[in-house]
Amino acid sequence: MDLIFEKSVEGKRGFLNPKSDVDVRAEMPSSYKRQKECHLPEVSELDVVRHFTNLSKRNFSVDSNFYPLGSCTMKYNPKFTEDLARLCGFTHLHPLLPQLKQGEKLVQGALGVLYEMDRWLCEITGMDSFTMQPLAGAHGELTGVMMMAAYHKSKGNKKKYIVVPDSSHGTNPATAAIAGYEIVCVPSDKNGVMDLSRLQEKITDEMAGFMLTCPNTHGIFNSNIDKITEMVHAVDGIMYYDGANLNAIMGRFRPGDVGFDVMHVNLHKTFATPHGGGGPGAGPVGVKEKLIPYLPISRVVRKEDGTYSLNYDYPDSIGYIASFYGNFGVILRAYAYLLLLGKEGLKEASNHAVLNANYIKERLKKHFALPYDHICMHEVVLSAATQAKSGVHAIDIAKFLIDKGIHPPTVYFPLTVQEAIMIEPTETESKQTLDHFIQAMVEADELSVTEPSAFKDLPKTMPISRPDETKAARDIDTNYFAEKPC
Amino acid sequence: MASYIGNTQKDVQDMLKVIGVKSIDDLFQDIKPRHASQSFDLPAGKSEFEVVECFRRLASQNAAHLIPFIGGGYYDHYIPAAVDAIISRAEFYTAYTPYQPECSQGTLQALYEFQSSICTLTGMEVANASLYDGGTALYEAAMMALRLTNRKKVLLDGGVSPIYRKILKSYTGNLHYEFQETSVAHGQSHRQEMEELLDENTAAVILQNPNFFGAIDDHSDIIKKAHELGVLAIESVYPIALGLIKTPGEMGADIVTGEGQSLGLPLNFGGPYLGFMATRKEFIRKMPGRIVGQTVDQEGRRCFVNTLQAREQHIRREKATSNICTNMSLCALQAVIYMSLLGKEGFKELAQLNLDKAEFARRMMERIKGVEVIRSSQTFNEFTVRLSKDASGVVEAMIGKGFAAGFPLGRYYKGMDNYMIVAVTEKRTKEEILRYVESLDEVLNKSNHCSSNRKEHVAS
Known part of the structure; x- marks a missing residue:
């Protein structure tokens, strides 16, 4: 075009x-x-x-296609939250208003939303206080690790490294490195969870903290989670909970109850705000009491008379991590979603997210290798290792699905699984949609036996066929107005 | 069903049978009783109608009716209706990061067009597909310069937004970098201080144009000096001003960042906003964030992909250029639609209109007793004034008259309690400006606010 x-x-x-x-x-x-x-x-x-x-029209989207992209929680985005986020009482609000003298009076509704979101997220996760400022999940991670560093500094701890499992999201090690820490990686055991004895080897007095996704990216809940937090706390390490997979556990498990000290929540995943083709998201960060002094400023407080204000007077705070109070438009949508679902709705969301993933796992495990045959949580990781023997790789299966009108699952992640296909159906999809997907996957498997070469030209129904990615990286063209390479 | 569940009760039973468990609870058996939630004390769900009513009430508790003469880096520009109409297409807003290019060409091409628009606007060679906001983009630029030069020191112009400067310092608190700040001379960058502090240990000098006081500068001389010492120049810009003023590309800047809110995004109480970044082609592999590149498909047709992903966290993990994953795609889409609607001529006109309205407001304000318009440097649509009274009190009184009158500088600058910055965009009508000036006159000269108190026109 x-x-x-x-x-x-x-x-x-x-x-x-x-x-x-x-x-x-x-x-x-x-x-x-x-x-x-x-x-x-x-x-x-x-x-x-x-x-x-x-x-x-050249995009797949949740509204038009099943989108089981693992680790991304592509659930349906309710329409009414779009209207609410566009009320001019919110959209016309200048962010510097509350910084004027008596300016807090001008934004009581907005501050109320931030305060109430904090309360809701605390109750859902078992944390003691949230900052709504981080603008995405990875930004939340960085905020959390900065608080970790501030905590150790104030206690005079000499800490050098952060431990992550090999199945972690790439953002975890990237964040820890950017915050100034070295990275130590712990391998998974044969059951797809972290190897406890290997973890023990990595724990020394120089360990600043441990970043964990639970359930992990294999979709498995680690039953030893309380032991892990004990081991890490024994050296005054901080337990970081990557909330990317929160959609699996609402009403069942709260990171704050088992010893996690800090976590982020991806509002665009668990709380149904639209992903926007890759943002805006929002990544609020929650902490237990011992990290509260380090939360970024400003903080929203409720005064005795029931009004809200912004407080900047926290001498131990890590400071400003964003220009203002978070991705307010995203927070509004998430808040509306929370109010609508309420306690039972949230629990039900997790129930069906887990049910749907297990249903897919059971139906497809006859057709695809299942690296970890265990009850999964909200997502399941399959492998195209068998199909790969006849030359059909995970990426080929992905392209086959595109022609079936299905957005492919996440492929080649987690890195621990060869030919990984990571499927997260979410609770908003029905059995009928899952059956359609399962049928397509089965057909892909069958075709990999009967005609493996057929995959190479897929997809065929899209405006373009497979792009030449090597050329894109070699003859760099990222700007129409640049002089073209000769 | 309230939680947007897709399955019926019968579906659930059928699925449980396939899985081979009796109940959904059985699927959570790995969560042992000792791990179980100790509380989940949340309110019951509400109907959509009830939530809408609740939000209307919340929205009404915000003073969104105030006429804004407040900027500080975030401006009240008119947004053509077509912008929201297009970004409301679910094909855009309910998609995710274009990991699968064949079914994401819409997002990818729009981002390529966004990058190209940012390049032509800033006069730079390459741009990324967006960052979180102007402040965090500037932090990413500083980190990029530190990586590129392997040096430890950054020189920070005092005219850079105080909010941005605070962000930079928070992020680097645990790292071994040194930040030196220079002061502002007559509203502009302090040449002499800069020259004294720039040395061969400096990774970058960070400048802003127009700066927080509204002053426009030509940083070419500073950038030239920086380059002689191997120092990179980072320039934070206000995109609307670039319709008229010298671009960072023309000044020789190495990395350009900015807040893209003014490009078609509502003020939204601080977000979502849009950070953008542009640089020289030779630095592209050190630039953070997603980058969309043009290529061809198997049939040789033009298409677009996320490119140079070897810089990114999902490939490089701890060796990545940044931890950034999600960016601000939808906001970048908003911006490219906005820029396309305004177009080549419209964008220039818009900048001129802002300049004219602000100049009109300045002239009117100069007629009031107790207002000194600072004219030591050229400005765009925001300017500094010194009042005869404490600016925060004046702004508070102006709220009562229906205006967000400006931003008092005393909040961030010592000894500037009587100063404020005033922004006048194309949306402010002559009538609003005149009413604003009249109200300001009343507030400043309340005891006796008849026309006899007005100064004669002060020639600048």
Whole structure:
């Protein structure tokens, strides 16, 4: 499809600015003036609308396709939350208003939402206090690890490294490294959970903390979780809970009850806010009491008279981690979702998320290798290792599914499983949809036996076939206006 | 069903039978009783209607009606309706990161167009597909410069947003980097201090244009000096101003970041916003965040993919350039739609309109007793004024008159209690500006606020 720039016709306008109603025409001195033309397109409003509408048709999305992308919790995003987040009482609110004298009075509704979200998340996770500021899951991780560092610093602990399991999300080691720690990795055992004896070897006085996803990325809940927290706490290590998989355990298990000290929650996963093609998300971080002094500023507090205010006076705080109070528009949607579901709805969401994943596992384990044959939580990891022997790899299965109108599961992650296919159906999908998916997977398996070469040209129903990724990385073209490589 | 569950009771029974367990509870057997939730004391669910009512009440408790003359890096610009109409298409907003390019060309091409628009706007060669916000983007730029140069020191202009400066310092608190700050001279970057502090241990100098006081600067001389010492120049910009003012590319900047809120995103009480980053082509492999590249498919047709992923956390883990995963795709889409609608001429006009309205407001304000408009440097749509009274008190009084009158500088700058910055965008009408000036006059000169108290027109 043509680029919007290629549709440009000199003289076309997509939007008219208001005519100036002041009789001043100021001149920007030439020394400060831009000399080179800015090549934004010249197109009509209809050109723009049609261009992007046609682009939108080139996407799979939750509203149009089953989207069992493991680790991403692509559940249905309710429509009413979109309306609520667009109320002008929220959208028109300037973020600096509460920083004016008496300015908190101007934003009581907004501060109330932040405060109430904190309370809800504490009760769901067993933590003592949340900051709503982190703007994504990975940003939450960084905030959490920074608090970990501040805690050790204040206690005079000499800590050097953070331990992560080999099945962890890539963000965990990346975050720990960026926060200034070395990384030590613990392998999984044959059951797909972390090897406790190997963990014990890694625990020394220099261990700052441990980052764990539970259930882990194999979809398995670690029954030794309380032992692990004891081992880590014995050296004054901090237990970090990666909340990416919170959708599995609501109402059943709270990280705060078994010794986790800090965690993040991905509102865009568990609490149904739209993923937006890759953001905006939101990654609030919760802590137990011992880390409260280090929470970022500002913090929302409720005063005795029931009004809310922002407090900046926390001398041990790690400081500012974002410009303001979090991705407020995302928080609003998540809050509306929480109010709607309530206690029973949240528990039911986890129940069906786990039921759906186990159903897929049972139906597909005859067709695909199952590295860990164990009751799974909200997601299941299969392997295309058998199919790979005839040359059909996980990526080929993925492309086959695209032609069936299904967004592929996560492939090649976790790294611990060869030819991994990581499936997370979520609770909002029905048995009928799962059956359709299972049928497609079975067909893929059958085709891998009868005609393995058929996969190489898939998908065939999309506007494009498989892209040349090597060329993309070699002849780098990321800007239409750049001089093209010769 | 309230939790948007897809299965019926019969489905549940059929599925349990396939799995070979009696109840859903059996699926949670790995969660031992000693791990079980100690509490889950939450309210019961509500109907959609009840939640809507609750939100209407909450929204009404916010003073969104105030006419904003407040900016500070976040501005009240008009957003054409087509922006929201397009981003409301579920094909965009309910998709995720384009891991599978064949069924994500919509998002990928839009991001490529976003990157290209940011490049032409900033005068740079390459841009990424977005970062969280302007403040965290600047932090990522500083980290990128530290990686590129292998040096430990960063020089920070005092005109950079105080919020951004606080963010930079929080993130590097546990790392062994040194931040040196320079002061501001006549509103602009302090050349002499910069020159004294720039040395061969400096990784980067961080500048902002226009700066927090609203002053426009040409940083070419500082950047030239920096380059002589192998120092990288990072420039944080306000994108709307770039319709008119010298681009960071023209000044020779190495890394450009900015807050993209003004490009079609509502103020939204601080987010979601949009961080953007652009740089030189030679640095692309050290740039954080997702990058979309153009390539061809098996038939040689143009298509787009996430490229240079070897920089990223899901491949490189602890060796990644950043821990960033989710970015701000939908906000980047908002921005590229906005920029496309405004277009080449509209964007220039918009910048000129902002400049004109602000200049009109300045001239009107200069007529009031007790207001000194600081004219020591060129400005765009935001400017500094010194009041005869404490600015925070004046702004508080102006709220009573229906205005968010500006941002008092005393909050972040010592000794500037009587100063505030005032922003005037294209949305402020002549009538609003005149009413604002009149109200300010009343607040400042309350005891005797008839016209005789007005100064004669002060020529600048």
